[in-house]
Structures are given as C-alpha cells and as structure tokens.
Amino acid sequence: MLRRLTEIRLVLPMRLVSRWIIAFLISLSVSAVTVAQDENEFSAAIEKGQGRTVKIVGASVGNVSGYATGILVSDSGDILTGSGVLLTGNRIRVMLADGSLHNATVVRQHRGMQLAQLKIDAKTPDYFDLEKDVVVPSRGEWVVVLANAFKVADGDEPLSVNLGVVSLQTKIEATRGRNEILYSGDLVLIDAITSNPGAAGGAVLNTEGNLIGMVGKIIESNETSTRLNYAVPSEILKRFKSGSLEEPSAAAAVVTTEGKAGETGIRMLRLSKSTDPAYIDRVIPNSPAAMAGLKADDLIVTLAGEKIANIRDFNQVANKLLAGAEVVVVVKRGTQILQVNLTPEEKK
Amino acid sequence: MKTSFLRIAPMLALVMGGLELGYPAGQAIGQEKLSGVRLAPKAFLDAANKIQASLVVIEAFGGSTAVQGKIAGIRGQGEGNTTGVVISSDGLILTSSFNFIQQPPVVTVVAANGKRYTAKIVAKDETRNITLLKAENATDLTPPEFLSPDQVQIGQWAVAVGVGYGDSTPALSSGIVSAIGRGSGRAIQTDANTSPANYGGPLVDIRGRVLGICVPFNPTNPGPAAGVEWYDSGIGFAIPVVADADWLNRLKKGETLQFGFLGLRLKPKAEKLEIDKVLENGPAGTAGIAVGDVITKINETVVTDESSLRLTLRKYLAGDSVKVSFMHDNAEKTVEVKLAANAQVPPDPPPMPMPMPMEDPAKKDGK
Numbered sequence: 217m218l219r220r221l222t223e224i225r226l227v228l229p230m231r232l233v234s235r236w237i238i239a240f241l242i243s244l245s246v247s248a249v250t251v252a253q254d255e256n257e258f259s260a261a262i263e264k265g266q267g268r269t270v271k272i273v274g275a276s277v278g279n280v281s282g283y284a285t286g287i288l289v290s291d292s293g294d295i296l297t298g299s300g301v302l303l304t305g306n307r308i309r310v311m312l313a314d315g316s317l318h319n320a321t322v323v324r325q326h327r328g329m330q331l332a333q334l335k336i337d338a339k340t341p342d343y344f345d346l347e348k349d350v351v352v353p354s355r356g357e358w359v360v361v362l363a364n365a366f367k368v369a370d371g372d373e374p375l376s377v378n379l380g381v382v383s384l385q386t387k388i389e390a391t392r393g394r395n396e397i398l399y400s401g402d403l404v405l406i407d408a409i410t411s412n413p414g415a416a417g418g419a420v421l422n423t424e425g426n427l428i429g430m431v432g433k434i435i436e437s438n439e440t441s442t443r444l445n446y447a448v449p450s451e452i453l454k455r456f457k458s459g460s461l462e463e464p465s466a467a468a469a470v471v472t473t474e475g476k477a478g479e480t481g482i483r484m485l486r487l488s489k490s491t492d493p494a495y496i497d498r499v500i501p502n503s504p505a506a507m508a509g510l511k512a513d514d515l516i517v518t519l520a521g522e523k524i525a526n527i528r529d530f531n532q533v534a535n536k537l538l539a540g541a542e543v544v545v546v547v548k549r550g551t552q553i554l555q556v557n558l559t560p561e562e563k564k
Numbered sequence: 565m566k567t568s569f570l571r572i573a574p575m576l577a578l579v580m581g582g583l584e585l586g587y588p589a590g591q592a593i594g595q596e597k598l599s600g601v602r603l604a605p606k607a608f609l610d611a612a613n614k615i616q617a618s619l620v621v622i623e624a625f626g627g628s629t630a631v632q633g634k635i636a637g638i639r640g641q642g643e644g645n646t647t648g649v650v651i652s653s654d655g656l657i658l659t660s661s662f663n664f665i666q667q668p669p670v671v672t673v674v675a676a677n678g679k680r681y682t683a684k685i686v687a688k689d690e691t692r693n694i695t696l697l698k699a700e701n702a703t704d705l706t707p708p709e710f711l712s713p714d715q716v717q718i719g720q721w722a723v724a725v726g727v728g729y730g731d732s733t734p735a736l737s738s739g740i741v742s743a744i745g746r747g748s749g750r751a752i753q754t755d756a757n758t759s760p761a762n763y764g765g766p767l768v769d770i771r772g773r774v775l776g777i778c779v780p781f782n783p784t785n786p787g788p789a790a791g792v793e794w795y796d797s798g799i800g801f802a803i804p805v806v807a808d809a810d811w812l813n814r815l816k817k818g819e820t821l822q823f824g825f826l827g828l829r830l831k832p833k834a835e836k837l838e839i840d841k842v843l844e845n846g847p848a849g850t851a852g853i854a855v856g857d858v859i860t861k862i863n864e865t866v867v868t869d870e871s872s873l874r875l876t877l878r879k880y881l882a883g884d885s886v887k888v889s890f891m892h893d894n895a896e897k898t899v900e901v902k903l904a905a906n907a908q909v910p911p912d913p914p915p916m917p918m919p920m921p922m923e924d925p926a927k928k929d930g931k
Contacts, residue, residue, distance in 0.1 A: 256601075257601040257602065354605070354609065355609055355612070355733070355735075355736060356605040356606070356608035356609035356612065356736060356738070357605045358601075358604075358605055380737075380738075381605060381608060381736070381737070381738050383735040383736055383737055383757075384729060384731055384733060384734070384735035384736070386729055386730070386731040386733070386735075387731075388729070405729065405735060407736075407737035407738065407739075407756070407757045407796075409796065409797075409798075411796075423602070437642065437644075437729065437761075438642065438643055438644070439642050439643060439644025439645075439728060439729055439730045439760075439761075440642040440644055440728050440729065440759060440760040440761045441642035441643075441760065442642070442759045442760055442761065442795055442796065443796075445757075445796065491626060491627070491628065492626050493625040493626030493668070493669055493670045494625070515625065515670055517623070517625070517672060517680070523623060523645070524625075525623075525624065525625050525626070525643070526625065526626050546680070548670065548672060548682055550682075551682045551700040551701060552682075552701075553672065553679075553680045553681065553682065
C-alpha cells in the first residue's frame with residue numbers, strides 16, 4: 217500500500233484530490249489498527265499494575281505459605297507487602313515484572329497493621345508514588361486487584377487479575393489465627409476475593425490505575441466470623457513508609473483511668489450465666505441508676521454506647537466506667553425502649 | 565486549503581474507518597461500551613442508598629454464644645448485629661434464620677428512622693431459612709418494592725446489601741443473577757458475595773427493588789446453617805418475596821414451615837419407585853399405599869426416580885395434601901396424602917451378631 221501511495225505522489229501532482237485519496241487510504245489502515253487493539257474498561261489499570269507489582273518468595277513454616285505479592289513504592293527498590301513468616305528465613309527473593317530476581321532485606325515492619333517494607337538493590341522507575349498515584353475510593357466503585365493468590369503465576373508470568381467493587385470503608389476489629397489484631401485505622405472492604413494465601417501485598421487499584429490500597433494478610437472479622445476481603449488504605453501505607461505509623465499497643469497501653477472507678481448501682485443476679493441477657497436484678501436505693509429511673513427487670517441494651525449482649529458484656533463495660541463521667545443507658549422495659557442519662561458515683 | 569484538509573482529515577479517517585466496518589464510527593461504539601461499564605458503580609451505590617430506608621439492624625441479646633465447634637466452616641457465630649428487611653409499615657420484618665441460631669431470648673431492631681423497637685419472632689420457614697419478626701409499637705416503617713421471580717432475568721445485575729460489619733452505612737457487593745428457581749422453586753442464585761455480613765438483608769436490582777432476602781442455602785441438603793460454607797464464594801442465594809405467597813401468609817399466622825414427607829422408604833437401586841417399607845400410621849400408610857406399590861405421579865407430575873421424586877416433593881410443605889398416583893397390582897390408583905414433618909422411616913436395626921464358628925484344631929496349619 218505504501219508503494220501505491222508513493223506512486224500517487226510521483227505520478228499525480230499534489231492536488232486536493234490526491235490528498236483525499238491519501239487520507240482515505242490512511243483511514244483504512246488507522247481503522248484496522250483501532251479494531252485490532254480491543255481494549256476494555258480495565259486494561260489501563262491492569263497494565264499500570266503489572267509493571268508496579270512484584271512476586272516475593274521466602275521462608276515457609278508448615279502450611280503457612282512462603283510466598284506473597286508486593287508493590288513498588290520508590291524508584292530505588294522499596295517494596296511494601298504483608299509481614300509474616302516468609303520474612304523470617306535467611307533469604308527473601310523478589311521477582312520484578314521483567315523476570316529479574318533480586319535478594320531483599322527487611323527495612324521495617326508494623327505489627328499492628330501486619331505490614332512490611334523490603335528493599336532490593338535495583339532501579340525501579342515504574343512505581344506507585346504514595347503521594348500522587350493514590351486515591352480514596354467510593355462505595356460501589358470498581359476495584360482491579362493484581363495479586364499472586366496460591367502462587368498461580370509461576371516464574372515471570374503476569375499476576376492474576378480480579379474484579380470487584382468497594383463494599384465499605386470502615387473500622388474493623390479482626391483476628392488473625394488466635395491473636396486479636398488491632399487495626400489502627402479503617403480498612404477498605406471489597407468484594408473481590410483476596411483472602412487467599414499469597415495475595416497479601418497485592419495492588420488494589422481503581423479503573424485509572426491509581427492505588428486504593430494493598431491487599432492485607434488473611435484476617436477474620438469479629439463481627440461476622442468470616443474472612444475479610446480488604447485493602448489496607450494507601451493513606452496508612454504512606455504513613456508506614458515514612459515511619460510515622462504508630463503501633464496500636466503503644467496507644468492502647470495507656471488504659472490508666474484518670475479518675476476513680478464509677479458505681480452505677482445496678483446489680484445483676486449472682487447465679488446467672490455470663491451469656492444470659494443483662495436483666496437488672498435490683499437497683500441500689502439512691503444510687504445513680506435509681507435516680508435515673510432504672511428498675512428491676514429492665515434489660516440493658518446499650519451502656520456508654522456499647523451494645524450489651526449479655527452479662528459478660530455488662531461487667532466488661534461497667535468496670536471501665538469513671539465516677540462523675542455521664543453515660544447514656546438504653547434499656548428495654550416490657551415492649552418499650554427507654555433511654556436515660558446516668559452519672560456513676562465513686563465506688564465505696 | 566491546507567488548513568481545511570488538516571482539520572477534516574482525522575474526522576474523515578474515523579468516518580472511513582467506521583464505514584468500512586459498517587458502524588457509524590468505530591471509536592464511538594467503543595466509547596458507548598465503556599460508559600455503560602463506567603456507570604454501573606454509580607448505579608450500585610444508588611440502589612444501595614435507595615434500599616437503606618427499608619433495612620433494619622437486628623440486635624440479639626443472650627443465647628448460647630458457646631456454639632460447639634464451627635458452624636459449617638466458620639469459627640462460630642459472629643458477635644455482630646445482623647440485617648433484616650421491613651415488609652409492612654407496622655413492623656413485619658423478614659430476615660435469615662441464620663441470625664438466630666444461638667436462640668437469643670431478646671431481640672431488638674433499629675429502623676432507618678433511628679428508632680429502636682423490641683421485636684418478637686413470629687414464625688420460621690425451615691425450607692427457606694427465613695424468619696419472620698414483628699417489631700412492637702411500630703407504625704411508620706418503609707417497606708421496599710419487591711419483584712417476583714418472573715420479573716427477574718438471569719445475568720442481570722444484583723447487589724447484596726447488609727449491616728453485618730457493624731457500620732451504620734451498609735456494605736454492598738455486586739454480581740449477577742446466576743439462576744432462578746433453585747431449591748424446588750424457592751431461591752434465586754447470585755454470585756454477589758453473601759455472608760453473615762448481609763444474611764437477612766436484601767439482594768436488589770439496579771433500581772433498588774428487592775429480588776430476594778439473602779440467606780445461607782443448600783438446595784440439596786437443607787438446614788439452618790446449610791450453605792454457610794459457601795459464604796463469599798460466588799454461590800449465594802436469596803429468597804424472593806411475593807405479596808400473597810402461601811408460605812408468607814402461613815408465616816404471618818405463626819405457622820412453622822417444614823418439608824413434608826410421605827412416610828415410606830423406597831427399594832434402593834431399583835429401576836422404578838418401588839416401595840420397600842411404609843411407616844405405620846404415616847401419611848402414605850393411612851392413605852392406603854402399601855409395600856410393593858410403585859409410585860408414578862405426584863400431583864400430575866410424573867416421577868421416575870428418587871431424584872425426581874425428591875425434587876417434586878420438596879416443592880411442598882408439611883401439612884400440604886398432594887395426590888399420589890401409584891401402581892397397585894398392575895392398576896393405577898390415586899390417593900390424597902397429607903404430608904407430615906416427622907414422617908421419615910427409621911432405618912432397620914442392625915442384624916444380631918452370629919456366634920463365631922469354633923476353630924477346628926486339625927485345620928490350624930492348613931489352608
């Protein structure tokens with residue numbers, strides 16, 4: 217075809233007509249190219265993501281996997297992933313998208329959020345800038361996840377891509393194995409399945425390829441007792457990388473009550489099981505509960521904003537009340553729901 | 565001249581490219597496809613926001629928190645609140661029976677208007693894993709629009725909404741309708757994530773209309789926690805709610821709904837449905853069906869093997885009367901049988917152990 221074009225140029229003078237013929241011929245080739253490309257809604261994000269994610273292999277213990285995914289966060293080989301057993305062995309190896317293998321060292325870890333930062337000795341110009349390439353998502357928005365669940369991607373094969381939507385961004389109380397993990401911020405819950413071995417460290421992107429967060433380690437929600445599919449938000453990743461993410465235990469350790477233990481005047485039946493609903497057995501006369509109008513046989517529904525499912529919950533919350541600090545109590549009396557304010561007094 | 569050519573050339577390229585393909589312009593069609601996919605998330609969010617007015621947060625108090633072992637693969641029932649859907653302005657609420665496995669003696673619900681009500685369990689449908697609640701002293705709750713299964717298309721968008729994660733904003737998961745009529749006509753199947761986070765909550769279409777109530781469900785092996793092992797797996801179920809449905813009317817009257825049985829056992833591995841044993845004073849027995857008879861039809865539906873018999877019977881409930889046709893001495897007869905809940909034929913007792921023969925000392929070293 218090119219030859220034909222040249223022929224036209226040589227044979228015919230550059231008149232208007234020939235230009236239109238050339239345009240027509242070019243359009244044929246252009247249209248052929250546009251049809252062949254066949255992109256979809258998620259191609260841009262996938263292409264960006266594959267270039268900026270890595271595979272990690274390390275130590276394994278029993279049936280805890282020694283492999284994970286990671287995201288590049290600097291041009292000098294910094295990688296974020298989930299912390300854990302795989303980082304404890306002698307050798308941690310990272311494979312970049314181009315198939316090159318590198319040894320990695322651990323730069324920092326965060327116990328509370330189960331995060332780790334690794335470093336390899338290589339130039340990595342294609343990475344997620346945690347200032348510019350990040351985004352806070354909306355509920356319902358598409359998420360494109362790139363991760364190596366079950367180590368399906370072997371050698372230098374590209375990572376697996378999953379699609380889902382943002383379910384909810386919220387504070388989560390979760391457990392990992394037998395330990396209760398305290399997550400010190402919100403998690404982005406998604407409905408793409410990420411709760412699988414090897415997926416931790418994967419990239420969770422929006423359709424533009426910007427980073428919503430990083431796939432976290434497998435954890436179980438205390439609310440639902442189910443494994444959570446979620447991303448650690450990029451805001452938390454940014455603070456972690458800069459070294460300014462506090463460990464939750466440091467904050468939680470400050471449980472020293474500035475004040476004296478508070479007495480409500482509410483008494484439960486001594487013989488009841490800790491799993492029984494928290495019915496008031498008696499109210500001490502002239503106590504704060506009596507003055508607030510609470511009566512025997514009222515069922516405590518919430519105390520100081522916490523749901524009181526049973527006597528154990530009541531004891532837990534009641535023991536933390538401070539004298540002089542007013543709290544709201546919601547009770548069920550027959551078929552009525554009542555709300556009162558109550559100021560605990562000093563315990564005698 | 566030159567300028568006009570330069571301006572027009574790209575447009576011409578597009579037009580020519582489009583004409584060649586037979587489309588108005590190849591690239592314009594691509595953009596249409598893209599924007600449809602792009603708009604879907606906004607529609608998911610709008611649907612979830614619309615249905616929020618009809619959701620309730622269900623709070624349970626007391627009950628056996630120490631559930632032995634795991635409930636179908638999860639660690640034990642979670643500590644959190646669960647979800648329900650208002651079906652009448654005076655406080656009737658449908659939810660999943662999974663939410664009450666621990667049998668809490670006290671239940672309250674918090675509606676979208678912010679008010680908390682005490683609630684009573686009215687009745688349970690064990691065949692659908694659905695529980696009907698009544699919020700007490702409720703007057704202005706907002707029921708949503710419900711769709712019946714014949715208004716639902718396989719492949720259409722479906723969004724599951726629930727408050728089980730504990731946030732006052734409901735979480736949502738999107739997917740499609742995978743199948744209709746599962747469990748002998750009881751459930752819609754979806755690949756949106758369903759789990760304790762939204763059991764009892766609605767599965768809605770793109771316009772916020774309810775396709776069904778999310779429940780754990782196993783079409784072949786029913787039970788209150790059956791199907792929980794499929795949570796967040798791509799296999800989820802929702803029970804459609806049709807205004808005058810027989811099961812809903814019976815629940816409103818306080819009736820517990822269970823599967824119904826004929827009270828007979830079939831000859832195993834036989835080519836036809838030959839009866840091996842009839843429960844004494846059971847439904848089939850009292851209707852005159854005997855050992856040796858061969859079942860041919862249930863209510864005009866021909867049944868040929870155990871699977872088709874089970875699928876057909878599962879359409880009905882205990883207390884329903886069905887016409888059973890069977891061959892007795894080469895003549896077809898038909899009788900009305902009232903199905904009963906506990907009419908399973910118990911297995912035969914194991915045979916008495918035979919005494920061991922005495923060992924013959926002479927043969928000890930022989931073969």
